[in-house]
């Protein structure tokens with residue numbers, strides 16, 4: 338059964354006013370089509386339809402009109418009271434995974450109530466549906482699995498991916514978030530169980546960026562896993578084989594990318610690539626960025642959010658971006674992605690060639706500082722960062738040698754910013770800027786408490802997963818959360834509302850500036866370099882407006898004419914979870 342509302346995609350209308358929504362008319366007699374039927378839900382079916390269910394909030398009139406009498410207890414609750422009741426219930430759970438499961442159950446039961454909770458209680462619930470709890474949920478996905486969410490495309494579907502896409506009940510998809518599960522947060526290869534990440538990210542596209550839930554499609558591509566524990570786990574939900582690589586992998590991914598374009602068209606559909614291992618992630622982005630509307634959240638989204646934090650932090654640190662020296666622990670997707678965007682912004686600001694700016698940025702990988710003598714054996718994305726220097730193997734020695742003003746952790750390995758490292762940063766800088774970006778919390782390079790204590794309260798600190806405020810020497814420090822969740826929802830909305838056909842680096846830079854502009858004096862006083870998530874819908878509308886404006890300026894926007902007030906337009910496009918009345 339199809340849900341009502343939002344079924345009509347005007348672009349697919351055929352002559353004569355008949356809409357060929359399901360491709361039945363254009364299909365030849367030899368091509369299989371899906372026999373969709375559309376019906377109006379009522380009674381028990383209506384209550385079991387998460388998109389339309391209101392539970393006890395169905396009004397007396399709706400109960401009469403929709404055959405619900407007797408199926409519900411007599412009381413009628415407001416959505417606000419339902420929200421209060423469920424928040425109360427959630428707070429009873431002491432185990433984060435129980436909260437996660439309760440939230441997933443709610444999403445499956447009553448979608449609008451799920452989003453109302455998430456929007457109204459974003460700071461409390463973000464750590465539940467997103468990092469860190471989503472990490473644990475992925476690790477245990479096989480055991481906690483109830484109803485499947487999203488689309489699973491495995492090697493078994495090779496040659497049939499277009500048909501699989503047609504099984505998805507929504508026709509007006511605007512954002513696809515896809516993972517192959519090989520690098521889930523800093524937890525490594527979780528194979529098919531990585532599905533929790535696209536599901537979680539897309540719930541943020543809706544809650545934080547206002548993209549309609551029906552327009553969001555989470556996908557996991559299952560090419561096997563090299564995680565022995567999962568392969569030997571009887572509850573594992575994915576293909577029980579080692580990962581396909583090389584041509585077999587490339588062919589499946591190519592079929593997927595082509596099928597998506599064929600099924601949905603290239604206009605106004607952003608394919609967001611997340612948590613792939615870096616060797617595939619860079620390759621996919623390079624291969625498809627000129628033919629598809631692709632966005633790699635770990636490379637591009639992370640870069641944009643960190644640059645925003647740096648631009649804001651300059652108000653506390655002083656100087657321009659080019660006056661600072663940057664050292665990264667971790668030279669993968671996140672590390673090199675951020676480094677490149679910083680260098681690009683420096684070029685925009687100073688007019689210096691990007692090669693010059695790169696020299697202010699140093700990276701350490703698992704083998705030590707990236708230096709010119711290692712160039713021949715480096716992966717291609719590390720080569721631009723191989724500067725002249727003698728080899729240095731330990732991070733603390735790299736800190737002492739490079740004397741960075743900013744230290745950024747993107748290693749996926751916890752506890753790497755030791756006391757020695759933080760103290761070295763604090764001895765070089767009055768206000769050391771330390772970002773421990775690795776997720777989930779267990780993988781953070783250091784905790785907020787460690788950063789503040791070891792720097793004697795002088796560090797400016799932000800982390801990928803949230804930390805509670807910490808009191809040191811009578812002062813309360815509020816750690817910021819440097820997470821791409823600040824950027825991707827608003828960025829996606831900006832792309833969708835402008836009908837941008839490609840993602841351009843200038844759109845990332847403008848998103849950073851838009852986010853940095855939302856940090857106020859009041860936030861700086863608390864040591865924050867990001868605005869609070871509680872303002873995220875307003876922040877996302879601003880990011881969306883700036884991204885859309887840039888798309889129009891670059892000639893990449895296809896929704897014409899350009900709306901006059903893009904912030905207002907962004908706000909008007911945003912999904913609201915408030916219940917609708919049923920006739």
Ligand SMILES: NC(=O)C1=CN([C@@H]2O[C@H](COP(=O)(O)OP(=O)(O)OC[C@H]3O[C@@H](n4cnc5c(N)ncnc54)[C@H](OP(=O)(O)O)[C@@H]3O)[C@@H](O)[C@H]2O)C=CC1
Pocket residue numbers: 520521522523524614615634635639642666667668669670671672701702703704746747748749750753774775776777780800801802819820821822
């Ligand atoms: N806060 C946020 O918004 C985001 C956070 N992240 C987090 O960043 C982390 C890394 O992600 P990503 O860049 O995609 O991963 P990658 O696998 O692409 O990169 C990891 C890098 O860390 C290096 N590394 C691993 N172990 C060590 C070590 N012990 N010492 C020094 N370097 C080490 C690796 O070295 P080598 O190359 O030699 O193997 C590699 O260069 C993850 O934990 C992820 O959760 C990612 C995206 C967004």
Ligand SMILES: CC(=O)C(=O)O
Pocket residue numbers: 468521522523612634635775776801820821822
């Ligand atoms: C936040 C995110 O995208 C990651 O940790 O991979």
Ligand SMILES: [Mg+2]
Pocket residue numbers: 522611612634635
């Ligand atoms: Mg990620």
